[in-house]
Amino acid sequence: TQLLEQSPQFLSIQEGENLTVYCNSSSVFSSLQWYRQEPGEGPVLLVTVVTGGEVKKLKRLTFQFGDARKDSSLHITAAQPGDTGLYLCAGSSGNTGKLIFGQGTTLQVKP
């Protein structure tokens, strides 16, 4: 059974601080996606990483895919209250249509 474990599960920080969210598995994924979900809404895709060792930047967000394609991280620089939400990583391992989601990291950024 493929599992993705996210850490930490909850994070409460002050505006301007940096943070890193981790997503780990013992399984290899062909690609890994990061989503952000706000209350009452569906997840919104932030980024997809495909190549082992790949690093992608989206403004203050930096995403990294591990060399072995088993883990990923999301780093936010100078967090802002608008970054508050549930961050989900999700792995894909083929053409089955199935995404394996982590349990999510709830981020609260206080002004």
Added chain:
Amino acid sequence: DAGVTQSPTHLIKTRGQHVTLRCSPISGHKSVSWYQQVLGQGPQFIFQYYEKEERGRGNFPDRFSARQFPNYSSELNVNALLLGDSALYLCASSPRPGTGGNSPLHFGNGTRLTVT
């Protein structure tokens, strides 16, 4: 352009009843997937349909079924509802089957189902 639309947005049912949830994909998307998200957890895969054919099925009992129509919209049906079926049911569409980098999922805002 309209995103993925789901109806109804909220629903309250009693144990043992049946429920039908509906989803309209983004125009041009031929694949629809269904996920269940229990409070405090990540979504869990239920089904994927492409061109009206089931392409994948998650670890859910036979009480859960789905279908896709010629216009690519989809229905998720759940029979004999249990309290544990209370969750946010998410529909996602993509241009093609699979979930890789070339066919990312676009999620709707879900149907919040409460079973009492």
